[in-house]
Amino acid sequence: xxxxxxxxxxxxxxxxxxxxxxxxxxxxxxxxxxxxxxxxxxxxxxxxxxxxxxxxxxxxxxxxxxxxxxxxxxxxxxxxxxxxxxxxxxxxxxxxxxxxxxxxxxxxxxxxxxxxx
Amino acid sequence: xxxxxxxxxxxxxxxxxxxxxxxxxxxxxxxxxxxxxxxxxxxxxxxxxxxxxxxxxxxxxxxxxxxxxxxxxxxxxxxxxxxxxxxxxxxxxxxxxxxxxxxxxxxxx
Numbered sequence: 001x002x003x004x005x006x007x008x009x010x011x012x013x014x015x016x017x018x019x020x021x022x023x024x025x026x027x028x029x030x031x032x033x034x035x036x037x038x039x040x041x042x043x044x045x046x047x048x049x050x051x052x053x054x055x056x057x058x059x060x061x062x063x064x065x066x067x068x069x070x071x072x073x074x075x076x077x078x079x080x081x082x083x084x085x086x087x088x089x090x091x092x093x094x095x096x097x098x099x100x101x102x103x104x105x106x107x108x109x110x111x112x113x114x115x116x117x
Numbered sequence: 118x119x120x121x122x123x124x125x126x127x128x129x130x131x132x133x134x135x136x137x138x139x140x141x142x143x144x145x146x147x148x149x150x151x152x153x154x155x156x157x158x159x160x161x162x163x164x165x166x167x168x169x170x171x172x173x174x175x176x177x178x179x180x181x182x183x184x185x186x187x188x189x190x191x192x193x194x195x196x197x198x199x200x201x202x203x204x205x206x207x208x209x210x211x212x213x214x215x216x217x218x219x220x221x222x223x224x225x226x
Contacts, residue, residue, distance in 0.1 A: 006160075032212050043204075043216055044161070093160045097212045104149055106214060108160035 002028050004096045006109035013084055014117055021079045021112045023094030029074035030096035034106070035067070037090045044093065050077040084116045119144045121207055123217035130224045133194050138220045140205035141187040148208050150188050152181050154201040155219070161204055164190075195224045 003026040013019050023033055031052045036044040048069050049057040056069035066088075068080040077096075081088055093111040097104065120143045130136055142150065149168050153161035165174045167183040174181050178199060180191040190203055202221045206214040 002163075004160075034213070043218055046213060049211065049213065091158070095160075095214075103166060104208065104212065105163065105166050106151065106208070106212065107163050108153070111158070111160040113158070 002026075002096075002098050002105075002107045004094065004107045004109040006094060006112050008112060009110060010113045010115075012115045012117065015085050016083055018080055018082045019084055019114060021081075021092055021094075021114075023077045023079070023096070023109050025075045025096040025098075025107070028096070028098050028100070030077075030098060031074060032097040033071060033077040034095045034097070035069060035077075035079050036093045036095070038093060038111075039090055047079075081114065084114070086116045089114055089116045119207055119209060119215045121205060121215050121217040123203075123205055123220050125220060126218065127221045128223070130192070130195050130222065132196055132224055132226050135191070135193045135195070137192070138190040138203055138222070139187060140190070140217055142205075142207050143186075144207050144215075148210065150183060151206045151208070151214070152188070152190055153204045153206070155204060156201050164203075192222070195222075197224045197226055200224045 005024045007022045033050040035047045038044050047062045050069045050071040052071045058064045071077040095106045095108045122141045124139045152164040155161045165181040170185045178193045182189045202219045204219045206216045
């Protein structure tokens with residue numbers, strides 16, 4: 001199956017710093033990627049839709065200036081958490097949409113655990 | 118508005134004890150129904166996509182089926198390594214996924 005990678009897998013940072021998370025589709029091109037966050041024992045919460053070559057679309061309640069998304073190529077999207085605070089600590093997961101041969105599937109990355117001290 | 122409901126919330130099975138998970142959905146136009154498994158601390162792992170009523174797909178001990186109102190994920194003779202949270206989801210026209218709350222499956226030896 002298709003592979004999506006995320007880097008880093010785990011990051012610990014001080015309050016006030018910015019953190020960048022990369023999401024790559026390794027063996028397919030993804031015009032659309034999605035960013036989620038997940039709190040313990042809760043379901044995935046969609047944060048934003050990232051489209052290659054255009055601005056990201058954010059879900060209601062998600063601060064676009066706080067969570068900067070860049071979809072620079074058909075295989076790479078980045079999420080930057082700016083001026084991170086302890087409440088931003090969470091598990092961040094990306095997915096990439098694969099359209100091929102009449103099928104439309106989404107593959108998820110392994111996730112990034114962010115801890116803000 | 119699209120709705121996806123999974124049941125049961127949790128399922129505890131003995132190794133070898135087959136069972137089924139349910140995912141009922143209400144959508145304006147089905148563009149596919151996805152099944153994923155998620156292990157703690159990891160991203161969801163893709164299992165199946167089903168597109169039309171009557172479709173079935175299998176992978177090892179898992180078999181997914183689809184009707185016009187619901188999908189079932191059958192686990193045949195489960196092993197402890199099948200323990201995970203199983204998620205179903207339906208996409209909208211933009212590809213945004215509407216997830217069910219998941220079924221947490223625990224298989225004991």
